Amino acid sequence: MLLLGCHLKRAPHKVLCSFCAGMGKLQSKLKHSTYKYSRPDEIIEERTQTKACLEYSPAHVDTVSVVAALNSDLCVSGGRDKTVVAYNWKTGNVVKRFKGHEREITKIACIHKSSQFFSASRDRMVMMWDLHDPSQPRQQFSGHAMVVTGLAVSPDSSQLCTGSRDNTLLLWDVGTGQCAERASVSRNLVTHLCWVPQEPYILQTSEDKTIRLWDSRGLQVAHVFPAKQHIQTYCEVSEDGHKCISCSNGFGGEGCEATLWDLRQTRNRICEYKGHFQTVASCVFLPRALALMPVIATSSHDCKVKIWNQDTGACLFTLSLDGSGPLTSLAVGDTVSLLCASFSRGIHLLRVEGDPGLQLREVAAF
Numbered sequence: 001m002l003l004l005g006c007h008l009k010r011a012p013h014k015v016l017c018s019f020c021a022g023m024g025k026l027q028s029k030l031k032h033s034t035y036k037y038s039r040p041d042e043i044i045e046e047r048t049q050t051k052a053c054l055e056y057s058p059a060h061v062d063t064v065s066v067v068a069a070l071n072s073d074l075c076v077s078g079g080r081d082k083t084v085v086a087y088n089w090k091t092g093n094v095v096k097r098f099k100g101h102e103r104e105i106t107k108i109a110c111i112h113k114s115s116q117f118f119s120a121s122r123d124r125m126v127m128m129w130d131l132h133d134p135s136q137p138r139q140q141f142s143g144h145a146m147v148v149t150g151l152a153v154s155p156d157s158s159q160l161c162t163g164s165r166d167n168t169l170l171l172w173d174v175g176t177g178q179c180a181e182r183a184s185v186s187r188n189l190v191t192h193l194c195w196v197p198q199e200p201y202i203l204q205t206s207e208d209k210t211i212r213l214w215d216s217r218g219l220q221v222a223h224v225f226p227a228k229q230h231i232q233t234y235c236e237v238s239e240d241g242h243k244c245i246s247c248s249n250g251f252g253g254e255g256c257e258a259t260l261w262d263l264r265q266t267r268n269r270i271c272e273y274k275g276h277f278q279t280v281a282s283c284v285f286l287p288r289a290l291a292l293m294p295v296i297a298t299s300s301h302d303c304k305v306k307i308w309n310q311d312t313g314a315c316l317f318t319l320s321l322d323g324s325g326p327l328t329s330l331a332v333g334d335t336v337s338l339l340c341a342s343f344s345r346g347i348h349l350l351r352v353e354g355d356p357g358l359q360l361r362e363v364a365a366f
Contacts, residue, residue, distance in 0.1 A: 054349075056092030056366035059085045064341040065328055068108040068117070070131070072334040076117050077347060078105025084119045086131055089333060089349055092366060098135050100127055107151040107192075109160075118160060120148035126162055128174070139177045143170050150193030152202055159216065161202050163190030169204070171219050181219035188212070192234045196263065197241045203263075205232035211246050211261070223267055230255030237263065238285050243270070245296060247280035258283045258298050260310065271313045278302040282330035285310075289335055291358050299340055301326035305350065307358055319360040321348055 062080035070076050070086065074095060078084045084098040084105060103122035110117040115131035116138070126148055128139035141162065150163025159180070160172040167188045171181035189207035196203060201222060202214040211232055213223040230248040237244045244263050250256035258273040258280055278301035286295045286307070294310035303324050307317040321327065325343030333339045338350040338360070349364040 053362050054092070054364035056089075056364060057094065058346050059087045059094060059366050060346060063325075063328070063343050064347055065105055066108045067329045067331050067339045067341040067347055068110050069331045069333050069339065070110045070115075070117060071113075074131075075331065075333065075339050075347070076108050076110060076119075077341060078108055078119055078121075079341075080104045082121070084108070084127075084129065087347075087366065089337075089339065089347075089364070089366065092364070096131060096135060098127075098129050098137075100137050101125060106147060106149055109151040109153050111153055111157045112155075114157065116157075118151055118153065120151045120162065122147040124148060124164070126151065126160070126172075128160075139174070141170075141172050141177060141179075143179050143182075144168065150190040150204060152193040152195040154195055154216065155198055161193055161195065161214075161216065161219075163193050163204060165189045165207075169193075169202075169214065169219060171216060181216075183214070183219040183221075185212075185221070191232060194235055194237050194244075196237050196244075197239060199241055203235050203237055203244055205235045205246055207231045211235060211244075213263075213267075225261060225267065226269065228259065233279060234282050236283050236285060243285075245283045245285070247283050247298065249279040250276075251278055253277045256280055256300065256302075258296070258308075260296075271311070273298065273306075273308045273313050273315070275306060275315045275318070276300040276302050276304060278326070281326065281328055284330050284332050284338070286332065286352065287335045290352055291354065295358065297330060297338060297360075299327035299330040303327060303342075305330070305338070305340055305360060307352070307360060316358045317360050319350065319362070321345070321362065324348065 060079045060081050064079040067077040073090050082101045086095040101121040107120040120126045124144045126141040127137035130138050144164040146164050146166040148164050152161045163169045168184045187208045191205045194203050200216045204212045209227045211225040215222040230250050232246045234247040244261050247258050248255040256276040260271040262268050280300045283298045296308050296310050299305045303321050305319045324345040329341040331339045336352050340348040351361050351363045353359045
């Protein structure tokens with residue numbers, strides 16, 4: 001049974017209901033969490049909260065590398081156990097396990113409003129799965145010489161772009177499984193890919209500290225953003241396709257930031273978000289309904305998830321997932337929920353609350 005991290009003495013297990021066996025052996029623990037809250041008068045308060053935190057049956061038996069939302073109830077995750085798992089995070093049940101990769105899962109990409117998704121692995125393979133099919137891959141994509149570290153699906157789901165530490169990007173026809181385009185840039189060790197909504201462009205971060213915008217029509221570099229001082233680990237594009245965020249690696253507060261960029265004509269750097277003390281591994285735009293101002297969230301190897309004012313760069317809230325180890329991936333579950341994968345404690349379900357102020361609370365782990 002997974003435990004949410006806590007540096008205080010843990011309360012004993014308490015079974016919540018008689019149908020726990022059908023609910024993934026749902027249990028509750030009293031948990032003390034320390035967090036920082038930015039008051040309207042800009043004074044930072046440190047508070048301690050005691051909440052009942054649900055614990056579901058674990059999705060994985062080892063480190064979780066990536067989590068992505070398939071729909072408002074289900075997420076898909078992968079990790080060191082070489083298994084892709086579809087999980088209902090609202091009920092605490094494993095929906096299906098998919099086995100086929102020979103090494104750690106590195107990336108997951110879901111097809112919007114579909115039961116289909118893709119997984120990438122250190123075995124250099126990409127596999128396409130369907131929730132409603134038998135637990136065998138519907139399609140396999142083989143073409144990289146090293147670990148696959150980037151995965152992005154086109155808005156119409158007809159194309160798949162993959163990237164690797166072998167310095168190459170490949171563009172695939174999803175229907176046939178054939179490679180349509182190949183591009184290579186020296187020292188371009190890909191760390192992440194995402195497709196710009198309703199556009200033919202693909203955003204890519206790299207270990208060479210740059211962010212590239214690729215045109216999928218011929219798979220050519222359309223723009224290179226000004227290089228950062230540290231490796232860029234991840235990128236995310238806003239729903240309207242006007243902005244993107246990238247994350248930096250780092251240690252001791254050097255680097256460790258997220259950066260907001262304009263994807264329109266100017267393509268300038270808009271804002272930076274500084275406050276983490278180790279590598280920022282993931283970042284997401286949060287739904288606009290959550291707050292009066294636009295907000296983003298970041299997760300880091302420092303075990304912290306932060307919420308930021310997108311426009312000003314001010315940190316609005318910090319939640320520390322003590323004992324989780326490095327936080328590896330972050331995904332929006334629904335309008336008020338975040339899914340956060342971790343090195344040591346599985347996947348954390350976080351709830352965004354707006355009273356008083358904008359807050360983040362752990363509600364479950366699996």
